Amino acid sequence: MGTADSGTMKDPSTKTELPSVVIRLAGDSGDGMQLTGTQFTTSTALSGHDLATLPDFPAEIRAPAGTMNGVSGYQIQFAGTDVHTPGDSPDVLVAMNPAALRANVGDLVRNALVLVNVDSFKPKDLAKAGYENNPLEDGSLSGYRVIEVELTRLTRQAVDDLGLDTRSADRCKNFFALGMMFWLFERPMEPTEKWLREKFANRELILEANLRALKAGWAYCEATEVFAERYVVPRAAAEPGTYRNISGNTATALGLLAAAERSDLQLFYGSYPITPASDVLHEVAKYKEFGAVSFQAEDEISAVAAAIGASYAGSLGTTCTSGPGMALKAEAMGLATMVELPLVVCNIQRGGPSTGLPTKTEQADLLQSLFGRPSETPTPVVAAATPSDCFAMAYEAARIAVRSMTPVIFLSDGYLANGAEPWRIPNVEDLPDIPVPQPNPENFLPYLREPETLARPWARPGTPGMEHRVGGLEKEDGTGNVSYTAENHERMVHLRAEKIQKIADYIPEQSVDGPDSGELLVVGWGSTYGAITGAVEHARREGLSVSHAHIRYLNPFPKNLGDVLSSYRKVLIPEMNLGQLALLLRGMYGIETESFTKVQGKPFTEAEVFTKIREMAS
Amino acid sequence: MATTLTNKDFKSDQEVRWCPGCGDYAILNSVQNVFPKLGIPREKFVVVSGIGCASRFPYYMDTYGFHTIHGRAPAVATGVKMANPELSVWVVSGDGDALSIGGNHLIHAMRRNVDIKVLMFNNRIYGLTKGQASPASELGKKTKSTPMGSADAPFNPLAIALGANARFVARSVDIMAGHLRVVLEAAARHKGSAFVEIFQNCNIFNDKAFDAWTEKDVRDDRMVSLDPGEPIVFGKEKNRGIALDCLEPKVVSFDGDVPDEVLRWDPSRTDPTLSFMMAHLDDRPNFPLPIGIFRQVDEPTYEQRVHEQIETAQSKRGKGDLQGLLASGNTWVV
Ligand code: SF4
Numbered sequence: 028m029g030t031a032d033s034g035t036m037k038d039p040s041t042k043t044e045l046p047s048v049v050i051r052l053a054g055d056s057g058d059g060m061q062l063t064g065t066q067f068t069t070s071t072a073l074s075g076h077d078l079a080t081l082p083d084f085p086a087e088i089r090a091p092a093g094t095m096n097g098v099s100g101y102q103i104q105f106a107g108t109d110v111h112t113p114g115d116s117p118d119v120l121v122a123m124n125p126a127a128l129r130a131n132v133g134d135l136v137r138n139a140l141v142l143v144n145v146d147s148f149k150p151k152d153l154a155k156a157g158y159e160n161n162p163l164e165d166g167s168l169s170g171y172r173v174i175e176v177e178l179t180r181l182t183r184q185a186v187d188d189l190g191l192d193t194r195s196a197d198r199c200k201n202f203f204a205l206g207m208m209f210w211l212f213e214r215p216m217e218p219t220e221k222w223l224r225e226k227f228a229n230r231e232l233i234l235e236a237n238l239r240a241l242k243a244g245w246a247y248c249e250a251t252e253v254f255a256e257r258y259v260v261p262r263a264a265a266e267p268g269t270y271r272n273i274s275g276n277t278a279t280a281l282g283l284l285a286a287a288e289r290s291d292l293q294l295f296y297g298s299y300p301i302t303p304a305s306d307v308l309h310e311v312a313k314y315k316e317f318g319a320v321s322f323q324a325e326d327e328i329s330a331v332a333a334a335i336g337a338s339y340a341g342s343l344g345t346t347c348t349s350g351p352g353m354a355l356k357a358e359a360m361g362l363a364t365m366v367e368l369p370l371v372v373c374n375i376q377r378g379g380p381s382t383g384l385p386t387k388t389e390q391a392d393l394l395q396s397l398f399g400r401p402s403e404t405p406t407p408v409v410a411a412a413t414p415s416d417c418f419a420m421a422y423e424a425a426r427i428a429v430r431s432m433t434p435v436i437f438l439s440d441g442y443l444a445n446g447a448e449p450w451r452i453p454n455v456e457d458l459p460d461i462p463v464p465q466p467n468p469e470n471f472l473p474y475l476r477e478p479e480t481l482a483r484p485w486a487r488p489g490t491p492g493m494e495h496r497v498g499g500l501e502k503e504d505g506t507g508n509v510s511y512t513a514e515n516h517e518r519m520v521h522l523r524a525e526k527i528q529k530i531a532d533y534i535p536e537q538s539v540d541g542p543d544s545g546e547l548l549v550v551g552w553g554s555t556y557g558a559i560t561g562a563v564e565h566a567r568r569e570g571l572s573v574s575h576a577h578i579r580y581l582n583p584f585p586k587n588l589g590d591v592l593s594s595y596r597k598v599l600i601p602e603m604n605l606g607q608l609a610l611l612l613r614g615m616y617g618i619e620t621e622s623f624t625k626v627q628g629k630p631f632t633e634a635e636v637f638t639k640i641r642e643m644a645s
Numbered sequence: 646m647a648t649t650l651t652n653k654d655f656k657s658d659q660e661v662r663w664c665p666g667c668g669d670y671a672i673l674n675s676v677q678n679v680f681p682k683l684g685i686p687r688e689k690f691v692v693v694s695g696i697g698c699a700s701r702f703p704y705y706m707d708t709y710g711f712h713t714i715h716g717r718a719p720a721v722a723t724g725v726k727m728a729n730p731e732l733s734v735w736v737v738s739g740d741g742d743a744l745s746i747g748g749n750h751l752i753h754a755m756r757r758n759v760d761i762k763v764l765m766f767n768n769r770i771y772g773l774t775k776g777q778a779s780p781a782s783e784l785g786k787k788t789k790s791t792p793m794g795s796a797d798a799p800f801n802p803l804a805i806a807l808g809a810n811a812r813f814v815a816r817s818v819d820i821m822a823g824h825l826r827v828v829l830e831a832a833a834r835h836k837g838s839a840f841v842e843i844f845q846n847c848n849i850f851n852d853k854a855f856d857a858w859t860e861k862d863v864r865d866d867r868m869v870s871l872d873p874g875e876p877i878v879f880g881k882e883k884n885r886g887i888a889l890d891c892l893e894p895k896v897v898s899f900d901g902d903v904p905d906e907v908l909r910w911d912p913s914r915t916d917p918t919l920s921f922m923m924a925h926l927d928d929r930p931n932f933p934l935p936i937g938i939f940r941q942v943d944e945p946t947y948e949q950r951v952h953e954q955i956e957t958a959q960s961k962r963g964k965g966d967l968q969g970l971l972a973s974g975n976t977w978v979v
Contacts, residue, residue, distance in 0.1 A: 073977050218975060264979065271976045281971060288967045295728055315958035317965030320727055320951060325753035329720035332713070332750070336693070336724025339711055340732065344724065362714050452976070455968045488709035488725070488732050491688045496657070496704050498712025499696075508659065509704065 041256045047106030048212065048260055049114030052204070053131050054123030055092050056085055056099040059201040064101025066205055066222065070214040071105045072272040072449055075262045078105040079414075079557060080447045081113035081630070086386045093147075093155035098130040107263035109564070111557035113446065115632035119211075121204050123147065123178070125156035132168070140254075141171045142207065144200070146179035174253060178203055185243035186236040195233070199240035206244020212258055216241060268451040275414035275443035276303070278450065279347070279373055280310035282421025284317060287343045290429055290461035294319040295337035297330040297346045302385040303441040304375040307347045327352040331359040331372065338368040339497070341487035343425060347373035350392055351382065357400045360434050364404045364523065366497040367474075367483045369428035369435075373421065376440040376553075378628045387628025388441035390553045391604035396436045397582050397611070403520050405527040407431070408582040410438040412556035415450035417443060420579060423534075426461045431530055432482040438581070440603075442554045442630050466493055473497060473507035480533075481526035483507075528583050537585040541567075541574030544594035547644045550620075552578045552608055555601050555631055562636035571644040578608070589616045599623060599643055601636050650681035655690075657707040663698060668819035668845035672766060673705055675822055679829045680708075685733050693722040695747055697739040698773050699766040699845070716747025719754035722761045723947075730948045733833070736763040740781035741771045744800050748780075752809035755838045757947040762832050762839045766819075767802060768847035769854050776850035788850075803924040803939055806840035807917050813839035814920065814940040818859050819846060824870065824936065831938055837946050858934050871923060871937035876907045879933050887926070887933075894922055896932065912941040 050067070054060045061082050068080050083100040090097035104114035116136045122128035124147040135141070145163065153161055162168055163175060182200040183193070202219075209216050220238060227234035248254055273281075287294035296311040296319065298304070312321040320342070324330035331346045338344030348356065353374050363370040376392045378384030392399075396408045407427050411420040417439050424437035464477055466484035473495040474483050486493040495507060503510035504518055539548070541563065551559045556577050563575045576591055578584065592598055592612060598620045600609040606622035613620055623639050625631055655677040663669045680690060690708035694700035696715035703710025709732075713721045718736045726734045743751050743765045754761060770788065771777040777790035781802060785794035806814045813835040817825040825843065832839040844855045858867045869879035869887065877887040886907030888897045897907060912920065920940040927934035959965075 069975050073975055075977060075979065267979050269972055269976050269978050271972065271974055285967060285971070288965075293728065295724065297724065314965065314970075315955050316962045317967070317970075318955055318959070320955070322724070322727060322951075324720070325749055328717060329723070329750050329753065332717040332720035333724030333727070335713075336711070336721035336726075337728035338724075339721070340691070340725045340728035342724075342728040344728075358714055359717065366711070452971050455971070487729075488691045489688055489729060491686065494688055494708050494710075496659075496706075496710035496712065498694075498703070498710075499714055500712065 042259050043256050044259050044261060046260070047104060047110065047114075048119065048258060049102065049104045049117045050119040050121070050208065051100055051102045051117040051131055051134070052121045053098055053100040053127035054201070055127070056090065056097050057092060058099070058123045059198070060099050060101050060123070063201045063205045064103060066219045067208055067214065068103055068272060068447060069218045069222070070209065070216070071103065072270070073218055074214060076105040076260060077108050077110040077265065077449060078103055078272075079110045079113045081442065082445045084386055086384070091155075093124055093126055093152055095126050095130055095156060098127050100127075100131065105260060107261050108265060110448070111561040112630065112633060115634050121208065123201070123204070125153050125158050125162070128162065129156050129158060132171070135171065137170055139171050140174065141168065142174045142176060142204070144178035145175040146177050176207070176253065181243065181247060182240050185239045189232060189236055191232065191236055196236065199236050202237045202240040203244040203247075206241040207248050210245045210248035210257070211254055212260070216245065265449075266451060270449045270451055272447050273415050273418070273450040274306070274445060274447040275411065275417040275439050276306035276375070276445070277310050278415055278417035279421045279437070279439060280307045280314075282418040283311070283343075283345050283371065283425060284314050284319060285418070285455065285458060286422045286425030286461060287319065288317065289455070289458050290343065290425070290463055292341070292343040292429070292463070295322070295334055295342040295344050296320065297322040297324050297333040297337070297344070299324050299327045299330045299348065299352065301327070301349050301352050303377055303444045304347045304349050304352075304373065306444065307373065307375070327355040328359060331356040331370070335359060335363050335366075335368060335370055338363075338370055339366070339488070341485070343369060343371070343429065345371040345373070345425070347375065349375050349377045349385075350379040353392060353395060353399070360406065361400045361402070361404050362499050363434040364400075364406065365499050365502070367432045368485075369425075369432055371421070371424045371428050371435055371437055373424075373437045373439065375444045376438060378626075384628045386441065388554065388630060389603050389626060389628060390438070390440050390555070391607065391626065392438065393552070393581065393604065393607040394610070396438060403524065405524045406582065407433060407435045407527055407530055408438060409435065409580055410553045410578070411443055412553065412577050412579060414443050414446045414448050416579070418450070422458060426459060427530055427534075429461050429463055430482065430533070431480050431526060432464055432485060433527065438553060440554050466490070468492065472505050474502055474505050476522075480529055481522060531583040531586045534580045534585060536587045537576055537578065537591050539574050539576045539591060542572060543574070545572050545574060546595065547573045547597045547599060547640065548592070548595035549573060549575045549599045549601065549636070549640065550578065550592070550608070550612070551575070551601055552581060555603065558631035558633050558636050559601060561633035562640055565633060565637045566640045566644065569641070571640065573640055573644055584615070592616055592618050597621060597643055599639065601625070601631055601639070603630065650687060652677040652681055654687055655680050655707050657705055659704045661705050662701065664849050666848040667698070668768065668847070669699060669702070669766065671819045671822060672764070672825070672843055672845060673702065675825045675829060677706070679826050679833065682830065683733070683833050689732050690735065691725055691732050692735045692737060693718045693725065694737040695742040696773070697742045697771070698847070699737055699739040700742060702737040716742055716745070717750060718742070719747060719750040719761065719763060723754055723757070723759045726759055726761055727948050727951060730760070730952060734761045736761055738763060738765050739772070740765060740767045740769060740802065741779045744780040744802060744805065752805065755806055755809035755811035755840060758810075758812055758837045758944055760837055760946040760948060762841070764841050764843060765802060766843050766845040768845045768851055770847050770851035772847045772850055801924055802842045804921060807920050807924060807940060811840040812837040812940065812942045812944055813938075815840070815938045816842045816844070816936045818844045818855065818936060820859065828938065831941070835941055837944060867933055869933040869935050871910045871912065871935050871939060873910060873912055873938055873941065876903045876909050878903055878907060894926060894929070894932070912938045913943075915942050
């Protein structure tokens with residue numbers, strides 16, 4: 028049990044064992060709930076639990092305080108093992124104000140524990156949240172175990188003699204709440220203490236105040252029996268190795284860097300700030316000692332154009348964006364297809380169209396990824412299934428881009444980008460090799476292809492004797508000279524398509540979890556992985572025969588995909604769009620599919636997918 | 646190898662396909678004459694272009710070349726230069742390509758001070774799309790897209806470059822080969838972003854657009870060359886000069902020696918006020934149109950700064966260790 032060697036007294040209260048717990052922390056966007064959630068996550072990860080997290084922040088950075096629009100939430104599910112999603116319904120809610128309560132109470136399980144800051148339930152707070160009556164008094168919360176704590180007053184008391192102004196003192200109350208959660212679930216406080224010491228190394232007063240608030244929260248639980256019991260979540264053995272907690276965006280950045288390191292190329296990352304992709308830029312910007320060049324461009328077009336220029340000069344050119352930026356990059360991606368240079372374009376999908384729901388998740392750019400460019404512009408597409416899988420698939424995107432000399436689209440989404448989970452750290456030497464197509468000095472032509480992959484040679488400027496011109500005009504096969512002839516154009520269109528199809532020769536075949544034929548196959552791609560996996564496991568516990576195939580290579584598809592699909596009587600495809608993968612699979616393999624869609628800016632819950640499975644399997 | 650290069654070494658095997666009589670031929674010729682003189686090995690030249698008649702340029706140069714998409718050449722070139730600062734990177738663009746669709750990339754490449762040389766062939770028209778008004782076309786110009794005359798006022802390309810803080814700004818003329826070569830060589834030897842506007846005659850869609858200034862019999866009176874360190878004088882008899890009257894330029898006539906009040910041109914002033922004044926000099930009636938070097942200021946380049954940060958990080962923290970990075974932060978062992 029990961030617990031309290033925090034120098035505290037022996038715990039007197041009863042302990043209840045739970046298989047898994049879902050906690051949601053909610054408050055004003057200025058209340059520091061994301062921070063509180065991250066700290067709880069770190070501590071939980073270090074306790075050796077499996078976990079998944081989901082931050083949910085408002086689109087406005089500072090919506091009016093205390094209003095529903097300003098509510099920021101952070102959810103974590105943890106268990107001994109096999110956590111696939113941040114959880115459908117929270118068992119515990121921490122609500123820093125009435126708006127946070129009102130926005131979240133409907134999602135809770137029955138009899139959930141609800142901790143509220145009673146100091147912020149004054150009439151004006153209630154009005155801002157749109158409550159006519161005080162929910163703490165009108166009986167509307169009778170289905171929950173409500174714990175009222177004077178968080179503001181107690182925090183002020185804890186930091187009383189430090190001489191802080193009230194505003195600064197009040198800003199520590201999230202740490203008071205965190206201290207209470209640490210006590211309730213027996214999490215170690217040291218990681219947070221260490222983090223605070225680093226973060227506020229030069230601001231002693233703030234450091235001391237936060238430390239005191241944190242410890243006071245713990246001590247308050249210890250002393251007052253505010254909670255009737257503590258909870259213990261047993262751990263189970265995971266695969267041996269060294270683990271860390273990782274978010275999708277950090278994993279994406281590391282995947283790109285790892286690919287550059289393993290292929291001995293300089294990483295060039297061109298990007299324009301956009302939600303929810305900006306964190307990848309922030310991350311790559313830190314990798315300077317690896318020689319990685321990060322370029323904050325003037326716009327999305329420049330970001331991709333500079334990446335193409337860098338690839339032309341011999342770097343691994345990469346760029347990252349979200350839906351609106353993808354639209355802007357389309358023309359340049361066509362250029363990369365024509366000049367056949369490596370390029371990785373990461374799309375961290377969000378709700379759309381247009382500005383849409385910038386901070387919410389969606390996976391509706393699949394068809395755009397495959398077809399969203401003028402003319403015949405075949406482009407490989409890969410998609411990550413979980414936050415840590417972003418590492419593997421960003422690496423794969425780069426491997427394909429270099430090996431086949433082509434732009435590749437890597438798909439993630441807001442849910443994966445900001446969500447986090449434990450990650451078994453891979454051994455760098457075990458990562459797949461990335462062969463770089465080299466020109467042959469004896470017989471150099473810019474468009475002479477390697478027979479196996481049809482990749483053209485990558486002759487970098489600065490190499491004597493290989494001066495050549497490339498460009499967006501149609502190329503003559505072999506020489507790469509401009510050619511307008513009809514036969515050549517048709518040959519080149521076919522060659523470019525065939526080159527992409529040949530990628531299927533070196534990507535893994537489609538794997539299936541569950542029986543390899545039967546009644547029902549659930550097919551997913553991207554971030555639905557967690558909800559589908561949980562739902563399928565649930566269905567099996569209920570005795571249903573159901574299999575799950577999660578597609579990570581979306582163009583070209585794995586060679587055996589058609590056989591996999593035709594081995595089941597029914598195919599169910601849950602997607603956070605209006606059925607884009609379903610359309611593709613019907614078109615490519617002529618199979619019947621059942622499309623199950625959700626476009627609410629929120630991921631599927633396990634329960635939603637399970638209900639659908641049960642309906643189809645029985 | 647660099648010392649023995651000649652203009653032939655820079656001629657590719659591709660047939661040059663501009664309209665006969667197009668000003669682009671003369672510019673190509675000048676560039677092919679200047680490149681061998683720079684002491685740079687041929688394989689280190691990269692010529693990047695966008696879309697338009699001018700943008701065919703890289704195909705005719707036997708260097709590394711990249712014919713990209715409309716307006717984006719400065720962005721592509723920025724990537725090339727950042728990836729490999731050893732390369733000599735040139736952008737060939739037109740007035741439509743650089744000032745209209747590519748305006749954003751142009752100004753940002755200039756303000757960053759990326760060491761790329763932008764040659765903007767200005768023919769004040771869209772040639773490749775067969776004759777529409779460009780952002781450099783004069784107000785009232787009748788074209789296929791503006792049958793009653795263009796209603797939008799043009800850009801002053803040099804003022805745009807100066808406003809974007811281009812450290813090297815110059816102008817020359819396609820048919821003035823001697824002048825053009827001097828300007829191109831100065832641009833090449835300057836370290837930092839360079840913008841060179843080259844008047845280029847499009848004899849098909851906008852013939853003689855610059856004749857009023859550049860014809861042999863008028864050019865001495867109607868143009869003035871800004872030469873570093875030299876007094877700004879013009880006229881067939883070299884008997885007029887530009888001086889300052891408070892905040893206004895004035896033309897002074899003289900016999901014999903150049904009077905002291907005539908400005909001695911110094912393009913290396915960091916304050917671009919006088920450069921702006923020169924860029925707008927010919928807006929005034931009876932003032933000559935300046936060509937030559939408007940600005941030439943030394944400053945560390947963008948790619949230098951970027952790579953210095955990398956070196957600093959490496960000297961402080963050592964060369965990156967990937968395994969260490971993957972395992973950074975809070976870890977635990979199972
Ligand atoms: S259209 Fe004009 S600019 Fe284009 S090649 Fe012909 S003459 Fe030159």
